[in-house]
Amino acid sequence: xxxxxxxxxxAGAFAADDWRFPAAGEPVPxxxxxxxxxxxxxxxxxxLAGRNGPIGVVLESGESLADIEDDVPRFGLIxxxxxxxxxxRNYSTARILRDRLGFRGELRASxxxxxxxxxxxxxxxxxxxxxAHAGTVATLKEGRIVGVHRHYQPASNEIGESAAGLxxxxxxxxxxxxx
Amino acid sequence: MYRYDEFDLGFVRERVAEFRDxxxxxxxxxxxxxxxxxxxxxxxxxxxxxxxxxxxxxxxxVLSGRQMRKLAHIARKYDRDYGHFTTRQNxxxxxxxxxxxxxxxxxxxxVEMHAIQTSGNCIRNVTADHFAGAAADETVDPxxxxxxxxxxxxxxxxxSFLPRKFKLAVTGAAADRAAIQVHDIGLEAKRDAKGDIGFxxxxxxxxxxxPMIARKLRDFLPEADLLAYCEAILRVYNLEGRRxxxxxxxxxxLVHEKGTDEIADAIENEFASLxxxxxxxxxxxxxxxxxxxxxPALADLPARSAKLEAAKAADVALARFVDRNVSAHKxxxxxxxxxxxxxxxLPPGDATSAQMDAVAALAERxxxxxxxxxxxxxxxLPHVRLxxxxxxxxxxxxxxxxxxNAGLVTDIIAxxxxxxxxxxxxxxxxxxxxxxxxxxxxxRQHDIGDLKIKISGCINACGHHHVGxxxxxxxxxxxxxxxxxxxxxxxxxxxxIGEIVGPGFPADRIVDAVEQVVDAYLGLRRDPGETFLxxxxxxxxxxFQEALYADA
Ligand code: SF4
Numbered sequence: 001x002x003x004x005x006x007x008x009x010x011a012g013a014f015a016a017d018d019w020r021f022p023a024a025g026e027p028v029p030x031x032x033x034x035x036x037x038x039x040x041x042x043x044x045x046x047x048l049a050g051r052n053g054p055i056g057v058v059l060e061s062g063e064s065l066a067d068i069e070d071d072v073p074r075f076g077l078i079x080x081x082x083x084x085x086x087x088x089r090n091y092s093t094a095r096i097l098r099d100r101l102g103f104r105g106e107l108r109a110s111x112x113x114x115x116x117x118x119x120x121x122x123x124x125x126x127x128x129x130x131x132a133h134a135g136t137v138a139t140l141k142e143g144r145i146v147g148v149h150r151h152y153q154p155a156s157n158e159i160g161e162s163a164a165g166l167x168x169x170x171x172x173x174x175x176x177x178x179x
Numbered sequence: 180m181y182r183y184d185e186f187d188l189g190f191v192r193e194r195v196a197e198f199r200d201x202x203x204x205x206x207x208x209x210x211x212x213x214x215x216x217x218x219x220x221x222x223x224x225x226x227x228x229x230x231x232x233x234x235x236x237x238x239x240x241v242l243s244g245r246q247m248r249k250l251a252h253i254a255r256k257y258d259r260d261y262g263h264f265t266t267r268q269n270x271x272x273x274x275x276x277x278x279x280x281x282x283x284x285x286x287x288x289x290v291e292m293h294a295i296q297t298s299g300n301c302i303r304n305v306t307a308d309h310f311a312g313a314a315a316d317e318t319v320d321p322x323x324x325x326x327x328x329x330x331x332x333x334x335x336x337x338x339s340f341l342p343r344k345f346k347l348a349v350t351g352a353a354a355d356r357a358a359i360q361v362h363d364i365g366l367e368a369k370r371d372a373k374g375d376i377g378f379x380x381x382x383x384x385x386x387x388x389x390p391m392i393a394r395k396l397r398d399f400l401p402e403a404d405l406l407a408y409c410e411a412i413l414r415v416y417n418l419e420g421r422r423x424x425x426x427x428x429x430x431x432x433l434v435h436e437k438g439t440d441e442i443a444d445a446i447e448n449e450f451a452s453l454x455x456x457x458x459x460x461x462x463x464x465x466x467x468x469x470x471x472x473x474x475p476a477l478a479d480l481p482a483r484s485a486k487l488e489a490a491k492a493a494d495v496a497l498a499r500f501v502d503r504n505v506s507a508h509k510x511x512x513x514x515x516x517x518x519x520x521x522x523x524x525l526p527p528g529d530a531t532s533a534q535m536d537a538v539a540a541l542a543e544r545x546x547x548x549x550x551x552x553x554x555x556x557x558x559x560l561p562h563v564r565l566x567x568x569x570x571x572x573x574x575x576x577x578x579x580x581x582x583x584n585a586g587l588v589t590d591i592i593a594x595x596x597x598x599x600x601x602x603x604x605x606x607x608x609x610x611x612x613x614x615x616x617x618x619x620x621x622x623r624q625h626d627i628g629d630l631k632i633k634i635s636g637c638i639n640a641c642g643h644h645h646v647g648x649x650x651x652x653x654x655x656x657x658x659x660x661x662x663x664x665x666x667x668x669x670x671x672x673x674x675x676i677g678e679i680v681g682p683g684f685p686a687d688r689i690v691d692a693v694e695q696v697v698d699a700y701l702g703l704r705r706d707p708g709e710t711f712l713x714x715x716x717x718x719x720x721x722x723f724q725e726a727l728y729a730d731a
Binding site: 099 | 186189190194209217332337340341406464
């Protein structure tokens with residue numbers, strides 16, 4: 001989870017992380033925002049039910065939503081880890097979370113998060129990026145992401161995009177501002 | 180044909196700027212080749228044996244004269260004065276400098292073209308029947324749907340990092356000229372009893388090392404559901420397709436391993452959550468896009484052209500050309516002309532800049548400014564008056580493009596093979612050249628009749644050998660080039676995968692072996708009307724094995 005080398009970009013700006021990610025064996029704090037790996041969440045699900053404070057879950061690359069679909073409404077944060085950026089499963093998982101399961105909490109991409117995929121991630125429904133790649137952090141800070149903002153298909157960031165033009169499936173998104 | 184509006188133009192320009200930025204980072208060393216690779220592939224840039232290669236998208240194979248001239252210009256200015264038309268209706272430039280790529284993409288954008296998604300693990304350029312909008316046997320013009328699918332799949336945020344490449348093909352005629360049953364998704368547009376349009380949806384076909392014929396999941400998917408259903412298929416594949424082994428990563432393996440029923444259920448389940456929402460195709464929008472594909476203004480003509488008949492009687496070469504290279508048009512007095520890119524002894528699918536310019540001029544003059552690229556690596560002039568055929572034939576002959584061999588033994592598909600491709604086991608183009616030299620005699624070719632030979636330089640099967648009536652596959656035997664023969668494959672509506680006839684042949688024996696197969700066919704056919712494929716289906720492998728391995 002966030003280390004001194006990673007930066008958290010959330011809804012358009014860099015921010016400090018207010019979530020805690022207890023290590024294996026470390027007890028879950030009684031309050032505050034806490035996110036757990038899927039296996040640990042499942043093992044402690046009953047005990048966590050009475051806890052004061054938001055709960056999140058972290059899915060490693062390749063972990064699916066199986067067994068936690070019903071818990072989605074109670075999560076304040078879902079982290080999807082990209083082991084390699086070329087593994088695109090998380091894009092579908094993100095869209096299912098947003099469009100089918102109605103997840104409205106923070107949806108965070110972490111791991112191999114690179115500038116060339118940022119726009120795809122935002123369109124798929126991610127609203128937070130945990131970035132280790134220095135070049136990507138710098139590019140986002142300086143608002144230098146060069147990308148395509150005209151889109152040929154509706155996706156999962158419908159509030160952030162407008163349905164431009166005649167075609168029902170056409171969208172435009174805004175350029176990422178610097179901050 | 181489809182014309183870009185401001186949105187389309189803006190989209191392509193943004194994509195060029197994005198790729199220019201990526202190339203700059205690669206050239207400055209900010210990105211390693213490994214990091215750059217998936218990005219360049221998404222824009223059609225390959226690193227081949229000798230140089231970078233650029234694959235330009237020709238959506239569903241449709242080109243105007245102006246676009247063809249631009250391709251000729253690029254070949255002349257940035258490459259070695261020729262281009263190579265591929266089995267996916269695209270064009271490859273084989274000798275391009277990476278630093279020139281952005282400038283070339285800008286030139287392409289000027290004529291509403293690009294190289295988006297011609298390679299990489301994404302939804303590839305959509306292909307369609309190369310006779311679309313012209314063929315006499317067409318029920319529904321597939322091009323508006325191919326265009327809609329092209330748009331929907333362009334830089335799709337969910338499906339740009341799939342387990343493997345993904346290919347869609349669309350047809351709308353009784354004869355399947357788009358080989359839909361060997362595509363990841365094959366769509367046949369048709370009409371029901373009420374006249375409404377829908378699609379038969381085939382999923383999980385493919386070639387490569389594990390050839391499979393697609394399964395039909397829907398017989399009549401309503402038109403409005405096209406995108407939602409395709410999105411559902413892609414989503415199931417993106418989540419479930421194998422990523423542990425690139426040779427098992429295509430959707431055909433998923434369908435095979437999970438079973439058709441389980442996959443169909445998963446797709447229907449996804450579809451239920453997508454249907455009736457933003458992806459629904461509004462009828463008004465379909466009509467607006469279909470209007471771009473309205474037929475050109477064609478005259479009312481008699482079905483028979485006295486002028487052509489007289490010219491044919493006087494010129495046997497013209498008669499041969501018309502016999503093989505002209506197909507039935509839906510309008511009387513018109514024909515569809517196949518321009519063969521398979522002259523004897525030259526690489527299949529190659530065209531020089533001068534030839535591209537010549538075809539552009541002839542298309543403007545004789546074919547309502549339309550050109551098609553076929554997946555059989557030929558060009559097509561779809562709307563030619565029969566009266567104009569003698570003059571067109573002369574124009575093609577002057578450009579070296581009048582080879583009267585469409586669908587014949589020398590109309591060979593061959594992949595780039597060892598001459599260009601780093602994955603190859605064996606050469607394919609020289610084998611195709613030698614076969615076409617062996618069968619150069621036109622009388623003999625016309626006597627043999629319909630026969631599709633397809634050659635791949637390795638098991639990736641880019642030369643579609645599995646669906647060749649005679650398929651030839653290059654294999655490596657202890658460092659030596661060997662060729663395996665398959666028989667009885669077909670990519671049309673009677674789709675079948677060819678069967679291996681027996682042990683392979685060395686390079687100096689393969690042409691003899693093909694000739695033995697052809698001679699065996701001539702000896703056993705019931706009459707000249709029984710094609711090679713029909714005869715093979717009647718008699719099976721055995722007589723051919725006997726002919727090939729008699730003295731083994
Ligand atoms: S079939 Fe093999 S040799 Fe031929 S182009 Fe494809 S990968 Fe290369």
